[in-house]
Amino acid sequence: MQPRPEFRSPIPFPGGSVVRSGLADGLDTGEDVRLIAQIADGQTGALSELYRRRGGPLFRFLQRILGEDPDAEEILQDTFVAIWRRAGGYDPAKSGPLTWMMMIARGLALDRLRQRSRRLSGFERLKAADSGRGSGEDTASAHLEADEDARRLGSALCSLPETQRTAIEMAFYRGCTQEEIAQATGEPLGTIKARIRRGMLSLRLRLQNRHE
């Protein structure tokens, strides 16, 4: 069990104005590492500050995965509770703090997506088939909606070529495996791997360009 916290001070709600996550603040992770270390010491004040800094972007990220649904709120709760519990095991040498938090949130959200799909596997799928809406149609519609959401939310992936973006989105936001992406897009597995690689390189370059 992680060491329990000492009392610091009453914690105000970490609200405030819109969080500008520009490069000056948004991707400056030194403060995040320090906060996670303090959380590992049991300081909920640090958790409050981390929520102020990263709660908004993570919530938006979860909404990208789960839609604007109560599930997103619930998973955001679960994410910060998981951060609280796992902070002691965070190793900055293994991954950056943002990646660490992002992957916690993503894992929880994808679990919820899988639960949803299991719930839909019975009557509702049959109902959808009866109403003449094929699964491909559903997928296309969902993709269009996701694209719209991505543009509205200023997704970095929007700057990528369509084929790369689709592959990365399906992997990152939908939790699809390489095989599932290949099957859904009708492309060979090698092509999918290449697209993902090029897409990731493009994202990296985009980050470098923003730094310069």
Next chain:
Amino acid sequence: MNDSTHRAMVASEEQASLYVLNLLDADDRQLFEVQLRRDTDLRGMVQRFQAGLETEVFAEMAPPAPARIWAKILERTRMDGAQVLMFPRPFHRWAQRLSAAAACLILGAILHSWWLTTRYPPMGVAGYPRVRSSTRMVSAASAVEAHQEPVSMAVATVPKADSPSTNGSGIGSNAGDTHSDSEHPLEAANAVLKGKIRALNSQLADLTQSLNQAMIIPSGVSRLYVFSLGQQEPPTGIPSNLVDAPGRTNSLAESLARMAGERMALALNSSAGSGLALDGASRSVSSIVAGNPVSSEVEPVGKVALMPAQPVPVETATSGLPNLTASTVADPISASRSAARSNSAGISPIVFSAPDSGLYAVAVPTAPPTGQYQLWIRAVDGTISSLGVLTPSSSPVSVVTFEHGSADGMFMSLEPVGGSFQPSGPMVGAQNPVLPGLGRP
């Protein structure tokens, strides 16, 4: 860069990108992580890809996450530290010790009897009384749960001096005894032995009674919670639902806040009939104690929910407080609250009570430097019995709830580690009415 190098680079980038997106299967992932530990360039590549994904999530403007989610997160992290500890029952150990002492006494008596028999053989000296050993069953079933089986004890008994001897050669039948009025050595030995046996029987009776009394835990005790209140800091405010009039707090809130120096997250869970309204936060605490998210059953006696010290924000503290109002709780508390004088260790525990509501609260600012706090309950018939010792904890507040009418007082004393059989240290208590000599407000 030649072709092979380029191909290796592409393969590495491909693997790294799949790894970052969690697309590698378990075996490939394991192999890749082994390689990652050895290859610093590969680690750098992975970190750059991760940073690329971070831009997707964190680099753009985002509205702050809703306040209601933050409140729920805090509530969950506050509850996260709760753990259920077993409430120690020192009398188990005492019962064992007392049983061992009784067994030693009995063994001593048997050995003494045997020694007398060998020294003064019954058939060797005519007219001397014969010491007879018998075995009888002494049931301690009603004593303690742990000693419910009948205990077979060898008890030495001696015929009464004025009764006929069982072998016909007793003192009274000693026709040739010319020293009936003088003090014969055997008579003295017999008297000593009888005295010892009487004392032994008396001790056994006391032991049985004491064990019976010691293990009485009133059936009305439903729960005992220990809540940490944090460090000693000046109070910065009292939650609004503990204020019974504008600018005036009720006595429980005021006293506890003064004691602990901080607003508290005091969650109560009372059994039926206590009359205390509960809110959602207190129910969630009880569910942690019960280990079952939906359980609302009364917990067995002897469990302590320990909430480690944790900062309690205003919102959480307010939502976690019971609905104490002046009309139902504040006045009885005010009437019967009592505080101890500081003892030698500089400890000033306070016991609050609201007997009409079945609520007793113990505020202990610091853990004792030596010994342990022991709780005592006074039943309606005046019997004082132990509830056990408080496990070491910093700045706890204990809340004990009883069913209405099952107890009329609770006390706390500082005792040696493990507890005492009877209160021996300075006591602080609360009851209705306050007993003399136990500390008054």
